[in-house]
Amino acid sequence: MNEKMVRLGQNRSEIRELFEYGKLLQEKGMDVCDLTLGNPTAKTPDWVTEVLSNGLKSKDVHAYTSAQGSFKARTVIANSLSKNGVDFSADSIVLTCGAAASLCGVFKTLVNSENDEIIALSPYFPEYKVFVEGCGARFKTVGFLGDGFTPDISALDKAITKNTRAIIINSPNNPSGKVYSKEEILDIANLLTQKSIEFNNPIYLVSDEPYREIVFDNTLLPFIPKLYKNTIICYSYSKSLSLAGERIGYIAIPTQIDEINDLYAGFLGSLRSYGYVCAPSLFQYMIENFREEYADFSLYENNTALLLEGLDKLGFVCNQPKGAFYLLVKAPNGNSKEFATRAKELGLLIVPADSFGASGWLRIATCVTKQTAENALILFEKLSRK
Structure with a gap:
């Protein structure tokens, strides 16, 4: 029996535990204010429903495709990405069963030894640790500076070693909603360029981008491959089209990237070893007929503004999200787990961010x-008086 896998199954995601607890209470008819899971609620665009309906009438819609995905779908993605001023081709795209599968395939490709390391910038999605350790590597993290979650470049410099294979960045960020600026990305890129030369080995920047389209206040989102050539994009349509349960995404690498042929073969081999045969054929058909029309994200932006204003009036300290659909609130006493437990007693489910690398x-x-969102503020008001 693989004890590591047993432990992973036993030590479940704190987010999922709270989410399922809330569902159980709701089934019993109890009132629950659940702010745990990043489950998109914006309406899936009409064109998606139309294309999928047409696709179901297609002759081969349920058949296998090539392991890397249909050539037409990969070409659509490559052409779209290339509009950002960096060249991509159909043969630098691999369709996957979502960003999680993409990340697992990338990490397994880059890791060749139990001494190899993947470094995440805090705050980060907790499952990164599971994905990295699952492929036999060491998971390291680097902290941030201030309540704006500025990357600590000095700490990153010290953390990178000859065994570092990649840095993972997530912008817009889960859990903070931070959008890394062009200057912050360039600081990271310049450091990785220096370290790659120092250790005579490319250090890749893995850009996890499921929230790419969800930005607020006309915030500019830098296109990372334009700033660092050894960037690997892991993308999902879960958030942009509100298709979280359908599991469709891709790995994309620019044609200028180092070791492109070995990387691409490695992605296919890694996904094969995990038992992925091909991405869902129906949703490949959707990509083949893609329209640049995304879900309406105004609900997320409006809820964020509503909660920020209300929490500020109650005396809570929050960060200022520029994208995604999360925000971070400081636990008044510095103990996030204790505060989350008190909130849970009132029927308010929120997630301590310690496992995201944001203690407190x-x-x-x-x-x-x-x-x-309005009900949550009522419960936060009760908590503020305790």
């Missing part, structure tokens, strides 16, 4: 109804 903070998912 709590993550709130804003992808809920306006009514849920």
Whole structure:
């Protein structure tokens, strides 16, 4: 028996535990204000429903495709990405069963020894640790500076060693909603360029981008491959099209990347070893007929603004998200787990952000109804008086 896998199954995601607890209470008819799971609630665009309906009438829609995905779908993605001023081709795209599968395939490709390391910038999605350790590597993290979650470049410099294979970045960020600026990305890129030369080995920047389209206040989102050639994009349509349960995404590498042929073969081999045969054929058909029309994200932005204003009036300290659909709230006493437990007693489910590398903070998912956001503020008001 693989004891590591047994432990992974036993030590479940704190987010999922709280989410399932809330569902259980709801089934019993109890009132729950659930702000745990990043489950998109914006309506899936009409064109997606139309294309999928047409696709179901297609002759080969349920048949296998090539392991890397249909050539037409990969070409659509490559052409779209290339509009950002960096060249991509169909043969630098691999369609996957979502960003999680993409990340697992990338990490397994880059890791060749139990001494190899993948470094995440805090705050980060907790499953990164599972993905990295699952392929036999060491998972390291680097902290941040201040309540704006500025990357600590000095700490990153010290953390990188000859065994470092990649840095992972997530922008817009889960759990903070931070969007890394062009200057911050360039600082990281310049450091990775220096370290790659020093250790005579490319250090890749893995850009996890499921929230790429969800930005607020006309915030500019830098296109990372334009700033660092050894960037690997892991993308999902889960958030942009509100298709979280359908599991469709891709790995994309620019044609200028180092070791492109070995990387691409490695992605296919890694996904093969995990038992992925091909991405869902129906959703490949959707990509083949893609329209640049995404879900309406105004609900997320409005909920974020509503919660920020309300929490500020109650005396809570929050960060200022520029994208995604999360925000972080400081636990008043510095103990996020204790505060989350008190909130849970009132029927308010929020996630301690310690496992995200943000000790003392709590993550709130804003992808809920306006009514849920308003109810949450009522419960936060009760907590503020305790």
